[in-house]
Amino acid sequence: MAESIVERGVPKTPTTPRWRRRRPMRHQVTYLVLIAGAVIAIVPFLYSVSVSLMNLTEANGGAWLPSTPQWGNYLTAWTQANFSQFFWNSVRIAAITIVGEVIFCTLAAYAFARMEFWGKNLLFSMLLATMMLPEAITWVPNFITVSWLGRVGPVPWINNWPALTVPFMASAFSIFLLRQFFMQVPNDLWDAAQIDGAGHVLYLLRIMIPLSRAAIMTLVLFGFIGSWNALAWPILVTSTPDWRPISYGLFAFIDEAGAQFNLQMAGSVITMAPVIVLYFFTQRTFIEGISTSGLKG
Numbered sequence: 249m250a251e252s253i254v255e256r257g258v259p260k261t262p263t264t265p266r267w268r269r270r271r272p273m274r275h276q277v278t279y280l281v282l283i284a285g286a287v288i289a290i291v292p293f294l295y296s297v298s299v300s301l302m303n304l305t306e307a308n309g310g311a312w313l314p315s316t317p318q319w320g321n322y323l324t325a326w327t328q329a330n331f332s333q334f335f336w337n338s339v340r341i342a343a344i345t346i347v348g349e350v351i352f353c354t355l356a357a358y359a360f361a362r363m364e365f366w367g368k369n370l371l372f373s374m375l376l377a378t379m380m381l382p383e384a385i386t387w388v389p390n391f392i393t394v395s396w397l398g399r400v401g402p403v404p405w406i407n408n409w410p411a412l413t414v415p416f417m418a419s420a421f422s423i424f425l426l427r428q429f430f431m432q433v434p435n436d437l438w439d440a441a442q443i444d445g446a447g448h449v450l451y452l453l454r455i456m457i458p459l460s461r462a463a464i465m466t467l468v469l470f471g472f473i474g475s476w477n478a479l480a481w482p483i484l485v486t487s488t489p490d491w492r493p494i495s496y497g498l499f500a501f502i503d504e505a506g507a508q509f510n511l512q513m514a515g516s517v518i519t520m521a522p523v524i525v526l527y528f529f530t531q532r533t534f535i536e537g538i539s540t541s542g543l544k545g
Contacts, residue, residue: 293520296513296516296517297517298314300321300510301314301319302314303316307508308509324511325511325514329515330489331494335494338475338494341412341478341491345412345413345417352417353417353418353423353467354452354457357425357430360372360423360427362448372427378420387480387484390415391484394410394411407488409491411486412485421470422470425463429460429462430460433456433460468530476493476522479495483496501515
């Protein structure tokens with residue numbers, strides 16, 4: 249009877265295609281790769297925290313876990329290396345750099361994205377070409393520039409905040425990032441703003457910047473990390489601890505007897521804490537920015 253029903257044209261229950269049956273396996277492989285990558289990324293951080301709680305013997309002996317957590321290492325690192333001054337220096341340097349970078353990079357990105365002027369494409373291509381240069385190549389011309397500006401200006405730049413912040417207030421990557429984001433905003437918004445009597449400045453402040461919060465917060469995060477972790481350039485333009493950043497303070501744990509790894513790791517954890525806190529504050533903005541990534545279409 250079953251065969252006769254099939255022969256009469258009653259359709260069979262459709263079977264699941266083979267490629268769909270393999271999809272769960274592909275997902276499992278993807279999850280395993282992601283988990284492995286997460287473990288590889290987080291293990292060094294956890295080991296740093298573990299070493300920061302060890303005594304010097306355990307830290308030099310290669311132990312994985314402290315026998316007794318030495319919470320006093322953080323207080324010792326904060327006081328012994330004068331971390332309070334270096335920490336405050338880094339906060340000031342990062343704040344000044346980020347404010348300047350947001351202002352100048354936003355203006356430059358808007359000009360490249362929304363304004364027409366002679367040589368725009370050539371200038372933008374030259375700007376992108378600077379991203380191919382190693383950072384060390386710019387140290388000598390930047391040092392010559394800040395030294396000359398410090399001699400002719402009213403404020404000395406060497407051993408002061410201008411030398412540590414002004415050269416980094418314009419980033420080719422940040423301008424490129426904001427320019428690409430600005431170009432996704434529909435032109436209809438600009439037409440509507442012109443009808444309401446808005447110019448470029450008002451359009452930038454009222455429309456473009458609110459829609460580009462995700463890109464601006466990305467700029468802030470990357471700018472903060474770059475300024476917070478800088479070491480070679482601050483050592484080059486400073487000779488006193490008055491404006492040296494917190495990364496320089498980690499060298500204070502190297503003495504004639506060798507490196508004090510437990511205090512170095514305690515200082516490293518203190519140094520990483522502001523970056524982690526800033527990331528968690530900006531993470532929600534990154535997620536919200538996904539909804540604005542398709543404005544053009």
